[in-house]
Amino acid sequence: MTDNRFFNRSEFIGILVLAVFLVVILPLTLDVFRLNLVAKYLTYAFVALGLVICWGYGGILSLGQGVFFGLGGYCMAMFLKLEASSVENTKIQSTPGIPDFMDWNQITALPLFWKPFNSLTFTIAAIILVPGIFALIIGTAMFKRRVGGTYFAIITQAVAAILTILIVGQQGYTGGINGMTDLRTLKGWDIRPDHAKVVLYFFEVGCLFACIMIAQFVRHSKLGRILVAMREKEDRVRFSGYSVANFKIFAFCIAAVFAAIGGAMFALNVGFMSPSFVGIVPSIEMVIYTAVGGRLSILGAIYGTLLVNFAKTSLSESFPELWLFGLGGLFIAVVLAFPNGLAGIWGDYVQPRIERLISSRKSKPAGWTDSSVADGAPAE
């Protein structure tokens, strides 16, 4: 039953449907405000995508993805903030030419570590490298010592808490709890008007598909199989001569870089960044998106993210005082009834029916109906 093609047929159709949905249907049906909201939701889809690789396939539950989302977001925000803090824009301050929050905190010169963020090239490199290297350090420190499972999850939470405290405490350098607000232009191009939002949306969707392709590649390569094997029986993989730690570190780094790209997209699309995306609560929320969508399914995680965020927005708009209960109920229901999330529902109920429908019309093509079920098997 080995399938050497990059996509099997149902995966290809799935990606095509998602592409049509994001590139054609949503932009045509939604106004710019709602489209910008979708862009915001999709930034979390990057994180969910990383979690599918890291958690769904590698079995490494990270409750600290907000850290990487935040690092990516702050790198982008620092660049945008510097551009927004030109001398003309900040004449009113006691030290013009530095970000406004530095001025409020009596800092009179741009700190050294801010200076490279004047360059866009450096910023883009930093968005990938800073979280990547940070994940490498944490991963090496943990996995080489064979720290895993619950302990790893707890440590990632601690890292999220530490980074939040650091950002809030060093408000002269980071903007503190207010975060970095009022981001305006990217290389002179105003990111705030409607047409810019549309362009940014399509750019983001493009990046998302690039990441989907990378994730799909990892999943389909030998590497992906080792990750699954590791998740199921770590010792057997180790005894077979593989370095388990290195594979885990790799999966964790990929998830971190995806999250960071999401964070950078967030800063661009939403126009600010704050420590409230870095802490424990948002990190757990990001895991929930993946769980609702189905942690074994790349596309499921993306639909899950969209669905949960859409529910969040519409519930909170309709019931400003009760919406959190509704959302909580939704999570409990999904996790109790459908442990494999939306993708599980799809794989178990919807897809077999569609296939039966097709195969009853045509003669059944041999061997592709059951290949898609293999990935959907529960993790036990």
Added chain:
Amino acid sequence: MSDETNKGLLSPFRRKLLMGMAALPAITMLPKTSFAQAPATSAVNTTGLAVTDTEVTVGILHSATGTMAISETGSIEAEKLAIEQINAMGGVLGRKIKIIQEDGASDWPTFAEKAKKLLVNDKVAAIMGCWTSASRKAVLPVMEQYNGMLYYPTFYEGLEQSKNVIYTGQEATQQILAGLNWIAKEKGAKTFFFIGSDYIWPRTSNKIARKHVENVLKGKVVGEEYYALGSTQFNSVINKIKLTKPDVIFTDVVGGSNVAFYKQLKAAGIDLSKQALLTISVTEDEIDGIGGENIAGAYACMKYFQSLDNPNNKTFVPAFKKMWGEKTVIGDVTQAAYLGPWLWKLTVEKAGSFDVDKIAAASPGIEFKGAPEGYVRIHENHHLWSKTRVGRAKLDGQFELIYETADLVEPDPFPKGYQ
């Protein structure tokens, strides 16, 4: 002149006698626009806001959930009360106010998202909202980009001024300087110890307070400590207070941390009837959580106390309790939130239009005589002229008014010499 009487006439707090006697002769002098029954929608709304012939939509944007809900609920209640009272009097330019309420969920990006939704989708004519500085900073670019009008109720750190915001609370110099002057004179205080929560408002406030203590009062700051939001361990700083024996403890600790702070102060044997403590962050709302017995004797410096003895406040407090329950208390920010809808209504009537640009331009000089805190007026810089008051906390959780400035204090969001 005609303006003043107009405001007096529309205020629900003026006594009938006053209305009849003082306002009647002036009615003939009223400008036409503010007296006309319901001017055509096309004339009062040229920018496509949600204004019909009978209704005008206004947004309320506070945290109804999350950690800030406990503080922001009072503001929501006050704004709803004000809007109900305005509607009972016939609304604004003959139109009833319809409310769209959104939840900021104590999350700053959510505030920005909801503000944008209110402006872009719902086309509200004004937003009453925000509480923390962080939420305001998140919302501000949205207000400026989509040209909205925000009425912001909290006392805050200053260093900000926007065409699209009216600040109905006090900025830092307004709130702090008069209180420091009073305590320096009254208690002969020379040494001060600052304790604050670690974010922009306490840090900026303490910066201003420090400059004032050192440069104007010629005193000394013997300690300055900050604690993370939500922190509950104050023992080390209390020990330092015992060692340095400052004349005044000056605090801007916010939220739930206050409960721990005052309980630990009391447990450490610091008696607030002997040790002077001046807070700029504890209102009646916070005392509800702290407990009157833990804070009795402390001084608070702000612009409003529920116990204020004036005719406006005597109508406001019962009206508030009637709508929201006998047990509710009204703090400084709640009162400031109540001013928002009224100031907006008065400005719309002066401008004769709901257009945001016209409202922004017409705001300076708007006077509201029915304010529970007493007469207020909007300054050129979109902040309010208001009095500063010092109250002493009592066992029952109320403040007893000890001192108030003789005149209104000018708002000065960019204070020279304090930056």
